[in-house]
Amino acid sequence: xxxxxxxxxxxxxxxxxxxxxxxxxxxxxxxxxxxxxxxxxxxxxxxxxxxxxxxxxxxxxxxxxxxxxxxxxxxxxxxxxxxxxxxxxxxxxxxxxxxxxxxxxxxxxxxxxxxxxxxxxxxxxxxxxxxxxxxxxxxxxxxxxxxxxxxxxxxxxxxxxxxxxxxxxxxxxxxxxxxxxxxxxxxxxxxxxxxxxxxxxxxxxxxxxxxxxxxxxxxxxxxxxxxxxxxxxxxxxxxxxxxxxxxxxxxxxxxxxxxxxxxxxxxxxxxxxxxxxxxxxxxxxxxxxxxxxxxxxxxxxxxxxxxxxxxxxxxxxxxxxxxxxxxxxxxxxxxxxxxxxxxxxxxxxxxxxxxxxxxxxxxxxxxxxxxxxxxxxxxxxx
Amino acid sequence: xxxxxxxxxxxxxxxxxxxxxxxxxxxxxxxxxxxxxxxxxxxxxxxxxxxxxxxxxxxxxxxxxxxxxxxxxxxxxxxxxxxxxxxxxxxxxxxxxxxxxxxxxxxxxxxxxxxxxxxxxxxxxxxxxxxxxxxxxxxxxxxxxxxxxxxxxxxxxxxxxxxxxxxxxxxxxxxxxxxxxxxxxxxxxxxxxxxxxxxxxxxxxxxxxxxxxxxxxxxxxx
Numbered sequence: 061x062x063x064x065x066x067x068x069x070x071x072x073x074x075x076x077x078x079x080x081x082x083x084x085x086x087x088x089x090x091x092x093x094x095x096x097x098x099x100x101x102x103x104x105x106x107x108x109x110x111x112x113x114x115x116x117x118x119x120x121x122x123x124x125x126x127x128x129x130x131x132x133x134x135x136x137x138x139x140x141x142x143x144x145x146x147x148x149x150x151x152x153x154x155x156x157x158x159x160x161x162x163x164x165x166x167x168x169x170x171x172x173x174x175x176x177x178x179x180x181x182x183x184x185x186x187x188x189x190x191x192x193x194x195x196x197x198x199x200x201x202x203x204x205x206x207x208x209x210x211x212x213x214x215x216x217x218x219x220x221x222x223x224x225x226x227x228x229x230x231x232x233x234x235x236x237x238x239x240x241x242x243x244x245x246x247x248x249x250x251x252x253x254x255x256x257x258x259x260x261x262x263x264x265x266x267x268x269x270x271x272x273x274x275x276x277x278x279x280x281x282x283x284x285x286x287x288x289x290x291x292x293x294x295x296x297x298x299x300x301x302x303x304x305x306x307x308x309x310x311x312x313x314x315x316x317x318x319x320x321x322x323x324x325x326x327x328x329x330x331x332x333x334x335x336x337x338x339x340x341x342x343x344x345x346x347x348x349x350x351x352x353x354x355x356x357x358x359x360x361x362x363x364x365x366x367x368x369x370x371x372x373x374x375x376x377x378x379x380x381x382x383x384x385x386x387x388x389x390x391x392x393x394x395x396x397x398x399x400x401x402x403x404x405x406x407x408x409x410x411x412x413x414x415x416x417x418x419x420x421x422x423x424x425x426x427x428x429x430x431x432x433x434x435x436x437x438x439x440x441x442x
Numbered sequence: 443x444x445x446x447x448x449x450x451x452x453x454x455x456x457x458x459x460x461x462x463x464x465x466x467x468x469x470x471x472x473x474x475x476x477x478x479x480x481x482x483x484x485x486x487x488x489x490x491x492x493x494x495x496x497x498x499x500x501x502x503x504x505x506x507x508x509x510x511x512x513x514x515x516x517x518x519x520x521x522x523x524x525x526x527x528x529x530x531x532x533x534x535x536x537x538x539x540x541x542x543x544x545x546x547x548x549x550x551x552x553x554x555x556x557x558x559x560x561x562x563x564x565x566x567x568x569x570x571x572x573x574x575x576x577x578x579x580x581x582x583x584x585x586x587x588x589x590x591x592x593x594x595x596x597x598x599x600x601x602x603x604x605x606x607x608x609x610x611x612x613x614x615x616x617x618x619x620x621x622x623x624x625x626x627x628x629x630x631x632x633x634x635x636x637x638x639x640x641x642x643x644x645x646x647x648x649x650x651x652x653x654x655x656x657x658x659x660x661x662x663x664x
Contacts, residue, residue: 064620068601071619075598108623111630114576115485115595123480127494131501135472136465138505143463217465 067105071112078116133210140213140262147265200239200259201252209259216266226270226283233263233290237297244301253301253309261316264290295320302394307359310396311388317395325349327399330387332377334405340377342387346397349373349389356388356396365389453516461509468508472501475520478597479527485592486531488577496534500527521607579629587622594619 199205212232219225240256242248267287274280298313298320305313318324325348332340342355344365354361355375365375377384388398459467479500484493503526504511513519580588586608593604594615601619605612 064616067620067623068616071594072600075595078598107627107631108620111623111627112591112595114630115591115626118481118485118573118576118596119477119598121481121484121490123476123497124490124494128476131476131494131498132469132472134498135468135501135505138502139463139465139468142505146463 063105067108070105070109074109074112074116078119133214136217137210137213140266144262144265147269199252200236200243200255201248201250205251205255222270222273223279223283226267226274226287229263229267229270230283230286230290233260233267236260236263237290237294240301241297244297244304247304249306250309253305254312257309257312257316260294261319264294291320295322299393307356307388307390307396307398310390310394311398314395314397323348324395325353325389325391325397327387327389327397329399329401329403331403331405332383334379335376338379340379340383342375342377344373344375344387344389344399345371346373346389346399347371348391348395348397350391350393352392354390356390356398357384359388361390453519454514457511457513457519461511463505463508468505471504471519475523476501478520479523481596482524482527482592483531485577485580485596486588487534488573492534496527496530499530499533503530517603517606524607575630575633579626579633582629583622583625586618587625590615590619591622591626 202208216225216228216232219228236256236259240253240260243253243256264287267283267290271280271283271287274283295317298317299322302310302313314324318326325346327344327346327349329345331343333343335341344355349365349367351367353365353373355363355365355377357377362377363375365373367373373389383402383404385402386398386400387402388396390396456467456470460471476497480493480497483496483500484490487493487496500523504523507526511519511522513522580591583591589608590604593599593607594601599607601612601615604610604619605615608615610618
């Protein structure tokens with residue numbers, strides 16, 4: 061056996077001893093003494109083994125528990141945020157996940173005790189330390205609001221089953237709906253309004269997801285009714301808020317209404333061509349644009365939008381500093397949509413002949429509901 | 443060095459669930475691999491706080507890209523995760539190089555407060571062993587030498603596993619780790635920080651060739 065092989069054997073033995081010692085609850089350093097004694101018979105390997113032992117002793121420094129708990133909470137938050145983004149963007153992905161969730165439900169329950177211990181530790185840290193500060197300043201718009209949300213997520217994660225978790229999320233959603241109403245009524249602007257809206261959408265989606273994992277029965281039916289009532293209130297509050305908020309918030313609020321089953325405007329692109337009269341001819345593609353809609357640039361109305369055919373609209377825009385980077389359309393009810401998918405043509409092309417605005421939506425204009433529409437405006441799609 | 447996954451909780455199921463961004467599954471993977479990633483990064487960086495930062499970046503990147511992880515088993519997953527950690531360490535040093543005003547390898551090794559405060563005398567002794575010299579010596583090795591030592595001595599992989607991770611033959615790994623340890627030992631002896639290497643240092647200062655010197659095949663990276 062050559063020295064390389066002998067060293068390899070000694071290193072393996074040292075590792076084994078370390079593992080055995082650790083399993084007895086003792087840290088590494090003294091564990092490798094047998095290996096060291098053995099290596100003494102190979103005098104040229106002794107210094108190498110001593111160096112190896114110094115490296116191995118790094119394992120005596122485990123990750124700090126506070127750091128580990130905080131990072132675990134961040135991982136959960138990141139996963140929830142990514143899932144939320146996917147749910148909002150890809151409903152078919154949401155369906156696949158729900159099926160998987162059902163298949164995994166037994167596993168989640170079996171692991172509940174172990175996970176609960178970790179969550180309790182995280183919650184204790186949050187509640188004893190930073191959590192105290194966060195609770196004291198828990199309102200949307202506060203710099204510590206993110207921390208408070210983290211605390212709430214931990215609290216929701218500690219729920220013993222999906223029903224309890226759903227109830228918790230519904231309760232939080234109600235809280236954020238009230239905060240959103242106040243932010244709009246008092247014209248508080250951002251980040252108060254955007255924080256409240258973001259938290260509301262997240263807890264609404266969480267509640268829907270948890271409810272979808274429940275078996276059919278009275279409990280599920282009761283929670284579904286509660287969620288329907290919440291969403292009815294959401295639609296009313298969000299519609300009411302549209303007249304009190306700025307364009308960016310109108311756009312996100314419109315998206316939220318769309319997710320709740322309300323027919324809302326959506327722009328997919330715009331083409332600008334310079335006319336001979338010093339104006340841009342704007343051809344818009346999209347849906348849900350109502351008669352009386354206005355073209356908006358930098359939040360300011362610059363002209364009326366006219367429907368030309370299903371899914372296409374035109375408008376005119378004064379040529380000033382050049383083509384805008386983004387355009388928005390605002391409906392009379394306050395809903396708004398924007399696009400930065402703007403194509404600028406070098407010369408004017410034949411623009412479609414506008415038709416007169418019609419108060420009665422055309423059959424093909426009475427837009428595809430997005431994503432679902434029911435008598436009260438929505439179903440329980442997470 | 444396989445992790446222990448129970449029969450009713452196989453790794454492949456956990457990974458599938460984690461790919462669907464299930465928080466429990468991601469949390470489980472995190473719990474299983476936290477020490478591995480942390481020790482790897484700590485061995486590369488030497489500073490606890492930096493190691494925590496890079497470990498955080500590694501696991502958040504895991505969440506962001508786990509759907510693309512090409513891992514059919516836990517070992518492949520571990521290799522994928524360590525690949526992320528390696529890239530994050532490299533990113534850190536690249537950023538540091540772009541900011542010449544910052545000090546690379548700042549300050550001495552900080553004692554792990556948790557151990558030092560634990561009241562465990564043995565833990566305190568271990569905690570007091572300063573790591574700055576070890577990490578500094580590691581950084582002077584070649585990338586392959588450094589990697590083989592971290593995998594073998596810190597993360598505790600078997601030779602065959604290291605061979606698989608580094609796409610080399612086990613025999614080549616044994617030779618590489620011998621040369622790496624020899625180089626590390628020389629560097630530590632030259633720095634004069636390890637009292638247990640006094641004999642070797644005496645050999646060096648007296649100009650007497652030590653058996654170790656005759657065996658090492660490749661020297662440290664300068």
